[in-house]
Amino acid sequence: MIEIQFSTYQRAAFRINAGVAPKDGIVTLTGNRSVEDVAVHWLNQYFETHARPWLRPALRALGLEPLGEWFSLPFWRLRSPKQANYDALAIWVAGLVPEIEAALSESKLGPHIRKVVIPQGRQIVS
Numbered sequence: 001m002i003e004i005q006f007s008t009y010q011r012a013a014f015r016i017n018a019g020v021a022p023k024d025g026i027v028t029l030t031g032n033r034s035v036e037d038v039a040v041h042w043l044n045q046y047f048e049t050h051a052r053p054w055l056r057p058a059l060r061a062l063g064l065e066p067l068g069e070w071f072s073l074p075f076w077r078l079r080s081p082k083q084a085n086y087d088a089l090a091i092w093v094a095g096l097v098p099e100i101e102a103a104l105s106e107s108k109l110g111p112h113i114r115k116v117v118i119p120q121g122r123q124i125v126s
Contacts, residue, residue, distance in 0.1 A: 001018065001019055001020070001021055001038070001039075001040050002016060002017070002018045002040070002100065003016070003017050003018075003039065003040045003041075004016055004017075005017055005041075005048075007070050007072075011072055011075065012072060012073070013070035013071060013072035014070060014071055014072075015048055015049050015050075015051065015069055015070050015071060016048070016049040016093070016096070016100065017040040017041060017046055017047070017048045017049075018040060018046065018047045018048075018100050018103060018104055019040045019043040019045065019046030019047060019104075020043075020104060021035045021038040021043060022035070023035055025037070025038060026038055026042060026043070028042060044117065044118050044119070045115065045116065045117050045118070046115075046116050047100070047103040047104070047109075047113050047114065047115055047116070048069075048113070048114060048116055049069075049071070049096060049099075049100070049112050049113060050069050050112055050113070050114055051069060051070055051071045051072075051112070052069075053111045053112055054111075071089060071092075071093055072089075073085050073086070073089060096110075096112050096113075098110075099111075099112055099113050100113065103115075
């Protein structure tokens with residue numbers, strides 16, 4: 001399963017989440033969910049993209065790690081983005097498909113992919 005998660009604050013931005021649901025579905029607090037009704041973020045383990053992995057260590061050290069995770073266009077004051085900017089962003093993100101496929105099929109993490117594991121009430125991101 002692949003889902004596009006849109007940012008709800010400040011700007012137009014998104015990231016891609018991917019995971020494999022058990023063929024029998026999952027059990028949630030509201031009951032059994034068939035595999036067709038499962039959302040990626042309900043899984044105990046899934047993969048998410050990171051738009052700027054080279055910034056991750058510095059952002060983590062500064063306590064600003066959520067920054068840089070989202071794909072978005074740069075903000076330029078008094079200048080609106082052009083269609084070519086959106087096209088370039090789409091082509092860049094489409095180039096990440098092989099990384100997403102490797103994560104799903106081989107659990108191989110590329111530079112833009114990280115694995116999220118949620119064990120019993122705690123969230124651990126690696």
